[in-house]
Amino acid sequence: MKDFISHKVNTIPPSGIRQFFDLIATMEGVVSLGVGEPDFVTPWHIREAAVYAIERGYTSYTSNAGSPQLREAISKRLYYDYNLTYSQEDEILVTVGVSEALDLILRAIINPGDEIIIPEPCYVSYKSCTILAGGVPVIIPTMDTGFKVTPDQIETAISPKTKALLISYPSNPTGTALNRDELIGISKVIKKHNLLVISDEIYGLLTYDQPFTSIASLPGMRDRTILLDGFSKAYAMTGWRVGYAAGHKDIISAMCKIHQYSMLCASIVSQMAAVEALKNGKAQMEKMRDEYNRRRRLIVNGFNRIGLDCFMPEGAFYAFPSITSTGLSSEDFAEKLLFEEKVAVVPGNVFGDCGSGYIRCSYATSLENIEEALVRIQRFVGRGN
Amino acid sequence: MDTKDREILEILEKDAKIPLAKIALMIALDEEDVKSRVENLEKKEIILQYKTIIDWEKTDEEKVYAFIEVRVIPKKNTGFDAIAKRIYNFPEVHSMYLMAGDYDFAVVVEGKSMKELAYFVAEKLSPLPHIQSTGTHFLLKKYKLDGKIIEEETMDKRLAMTL
Ligand SMILES: Cc1ncc(COP(=O)(O)O)c(C=O)c1O
Numbered sequence: 001m002k003d004f005i006s007h008k009v010n011t012i013p014p015s016g017i018r019q020f021f022d023l024i025a026t027m028e029g030v031v032s033l034g035v036g037e038p039d040f041v042t043p044w045h046i047r048e049a050a051v052y053a054i055e056r057g058y059t060s061y062t063s064n065a066g067s068p069q070l071r072e073a074i075s076k077r078l079y080y081d082y083n084l085t086y087s088q089e090d091e092i093l094v095t096v097g098v099s100e101a102l103d104l105i106l107r108a109i110i111n112p113g114d115e116i117i118i119p120e121p122c123y124v125s126y127k128s129c130t131i132l133a134g135g136v137p138v139i140i141p142t143m144d145t146g147f148k149v150t151p152d153q154i155e156t157a158i159s160p161k162t163k164a165l166l167i168s169y170p171s172n173p174t175g176t177a178l179n180r181d182e183l184i185g186i187s188k189v190i191k192k193h194n195l196l197v198i199s200d201e202i203y204g205l206l207t208y209d210q211p212f213t214s215i216a217s218l219p220g221m222r223d224r225t226i227l228l229d230g231f232s233k234a235y236a237m238t239g240w241r242v243g244y245a246a247g248h249k250d251i252i253s254a255m256c257k258i259h260q261y262s263m264l265c266a267s268i269v270s271q272m273a274a275v276e277a278l279k280n281g282k283a284q285m286e287k288m289r290d291e292y293n294r295r296r297r298l299i300v301n302g303f304n305r306i307g308l309d310c311f312m313p314e315g316a317f318y319a320f321p322s323i324t325s326t327g328l329s330s331e332d333f334a335e336k337l338l339f340e341e342k343v344a345v346v347p348g349n350v351f352g353d354c355g356s357g358y359i360r361c362s363y364a365t366s367l368e369n370i371e372e373a374l375v376r377i378q379r380f381v382g383r384g385n
Numbered sequence: 386m387d388t389k390d391r392e393i394l395e396i397l398e399k400d401a402k403i404p405l406a407k408i409a410l411m412i413a414l415d416e417e418d419v420k421s422r423v424e425n426l427e428k429k430e431i432i433l434q435y436k437t438i439i440d441w442e443k444t445d446e447e448k449v450y451a452f453i454e455v456r457v458i459p460k461k462n463t464g465f466d467a468i469a470k471r472i473y474n475f476p477e478v479h480s481m482y483l484m485a486g487d488y489d490f491a492v493v494v495e496g497k498s499m500k501e502l503a504y505f506v507a508e509k510l511s512p513l514p515h516i517q518s519t520g521t522h523f524l525l526k527k528y529k530l531d532g533k534i535i536e537e538e539t540m541d542k543r544l545a546m547t548l
Contacts, residue, residue: 021546034546124548172548290392294411301410344546351548 012128017350020335024344031373033361034344036172038236038317040291042273043284046235049276050269062268064260065252066094066244070271073278074244081205082214084222090249093256094274096266098202098230098243099125100259105198105226105245106133108254114163116198119149120352123172123200130166138162141354146311147174147320151185158193165190167215168200170207173351173360174320175296175313180213187218196251197225202243205234205285207315208293216246223248233316234285235277240270292317295363295370302374303361306381317364320348324357326381334359340383341376386431389414393422394431398532401435438533448495450479450524451502453510455490456517465489468515477505488520499523 024030041047065071071088078084086092095101102125106116110133118126119140130137140153154165165186170177178186190197197215204212216225230243245255259265277285296313303310303321310321323333330347337343348355363370392412396403405423409416426432441448457468465483472492473481479495492510496502506521527535 017548021544024545030545032545035543036547037543039541039543290395294392294396297413298407298410346546346548 008132008134011131015124017346020338024338027338027342030338030342030344031365031369031376032344033363033365033370033373034346035362035364036318037238037364038233038288039364039366040236040288042236042240043277043281045280045284046237046273046276050240050273053269053272058268058272060268062094062265062271064256064265065090065092066266067268067271067275070094070244070275070278073275074246077278078227078246082217084214084217084227084246086246087249091246091252093245093252093259094266094271095230095243095245095259096241096263097232098200098228100263101228101230101243101245101255102126102198102200103129103133104255104258105228105251106130106135107258108251109163109196110135113161115159115161117154117157117162117165119153119167121147121171121173121348121355121358122166122351123168124351126166126168135163136161139352141352143354143357147171147176148178148182149186150182151189154186154189158189158195162193162195164196164198166198166200168202170203170212170313170315171318172203172316173318173346173348173355173358175316175318176311177207177210177212177314179210180218183213183215184218187215187221190224191220195224197221199225199227201227201229202233203316204229206289206292206317208289208296209314212315226251231274231277234289235274235281236288237270237273237277240267240273242266242270242274292363295365295367298367299361299363299370299374302370303377306374306378308377308381317362319361319363320355320358321361322358326384330356330359337377337380341380343373343376343380386426390422390426393419394426397423397432397435401437438530440527440535442527447497449497449499449502451494451496451499451506452522452524453490453492453494453506454488454520454522455492455510456488456519457490457515458517459489460515468513471513472510475505475509477502477509 071092074092075086075088078086106129112134113136115136115138116130117138117140119142127137138157140149140157142149199215201214214227216222216227226245226247228245231237231240245252299319300310300312303319307325308321308323310319313319323330326333330349334345334347337345346360348358348360389412393408396408405419406416409419459465460467469490472478477494477496479493482491484491494502494505506519511519
């Protein structure tokens with residue numbers, strides 16, 4: 001049957017890590033630091049709002065762009081949090097998670113051969129979605145600049161075919177964030193070369209030390225930025241599949257063209273839950289964030305104590321310690337650790353070649369699990385391999 | 386009280402046995418600082434007591450609770466507090482609140498049997514001066530206690546690994 005598969009799909013390499021995942025699923029007693037989603041269940045008031053919506057018979061389609069109530073709530077949130085004004089009429093599109101929004105924006109702007117600049121390590125879908133949309137990913141490795149992309153690196157990566165820069169800070173997998181000044185530096189290059197920025201801000205609300213700055217809020221950047229965000233991480237709503245894009249109306253309308261034929265709309269129940277999250281979810285969201293913050297300090301301290309160098313991540317819920325001191329590759333480390341101590345971590349190179357020598361450890365898990373994992377990792381590292 | 390104090394209280398409220406060194410790590414303070422903050426919170430009686438939440442149902446110990454609505458005629462000068470004192474000093478009283486609304490005090494009493502509690506209400510509580518009426522409700526099942534859900538479903542439903 002392979003002959004039937006399109007060339008484009010064939011160019012996407014199979015995910016090597018799948019087998020590793022399947023293996024973990026069959027093992028017992030594993031402590032996992034490999035989970036890229038909150039360990040909290042969606043706050044009760046949000047679940048309750050969804051149950052109530054179902055009870056009242058909200059079971060239909062919504063308008064393609066998303067329910068007016070949700071678009072209004074999103075518009076307000078972007079105004080209150082970032083002082084950004086997006087019209088709920090034509091500048092906000094509700095999607096099935098940031099995942100769909102990402103696919104839409106890439107398909108909406110890419111002509112065959114257009115280049116998208118992607119700093120790595122990064123979330124796994126960026127490169128493949130770019131290729132599937134007919135684009136060419138241009139990778140910037142950031143391991144030598146503290147996992148932060150710099151204006152100079154972007155300048156060097158730009159070619160006449162460059163269409164956009166795709167960034168996500170705080171980052172999955174490194175947890176690094178960019179401050180306002182760093183973003184201003186990047187925005188200057190973007191404006192100079194007349195490019196777009198696709199900004200995946202799904203971890204924006206999970207920023208710990210400094211307030212989060214959206215690149216869209218910088219001078220002259222609003223119309224050049226497609227801001228992607230969702231409910232999965234900050235509100236612990238991964239399974240609801242709801243997110244959004246905000247940007248210039250021409251771009252949002254192009255995205256909506258694809259969305260209306262491929263997805264039609266996001267689930268109405270999830271959209272109603274999302275309205276509740278935005279209206280009444282701040283306090284609980286902040287509680288979860290405070291909890292991640294405490295775990296963050298504990299796990300980073302733990303890695304450094306064990307002798308695995310780990311910088312303090314500024315956002316998301318990942319620590320990204322270096323394992324080069326063990327002499328093992330990321331993959332060998334992860335595999336041996338799983339077999340010998342039953343701790344699951346993700347090899348850093350899954351997020352790009354430059355993630356080699358690191359492992360991604362999620363602290364979206366209980367303090368007890370974090371401490372148990374640290375004890376086991378210490379034993380593993382102490383044995384020498 | 387600042388945000389660090391609030392964080393300390395939140396952490397201790399969930400786990401009174403947590404070592405101070407760990408709190409220090411979690412909220413980015415030195416252990417000494419956490420220690421003196423905790424001592425201060427104790428001194429100010431913001432931290433009243435370190436307690437354990439016990440599910441007595443799981444033991445063979447007999448415990449019965451009743452929730453009593455109490456209506457009173459307040460005393461002229463000392464008001465509700467003086468009457469409350471005469472009630473809460475009984476060791477049977479587990480907790481007690483002054484309420485706004487239909488009745489004045491909500492009193493939770495603890496005993497070994499319904500009979501014992503009925504005796505307490507009839508013989509100790511109701512005869513007190515200023516008490517107008519009482520309404521006793523026996524507790525059948527505890528669902529949540531001090532913020533802790535008793536039969537909480539804790540299974541992790543996530544996949545063990547996601548990117
Ligand atoms: C950086 C990043 N973007 C997007 C997603 C997917 O988000 P959603 O659940 O909104 O599709 C994830 C999930 O892991 C992520 O880490």
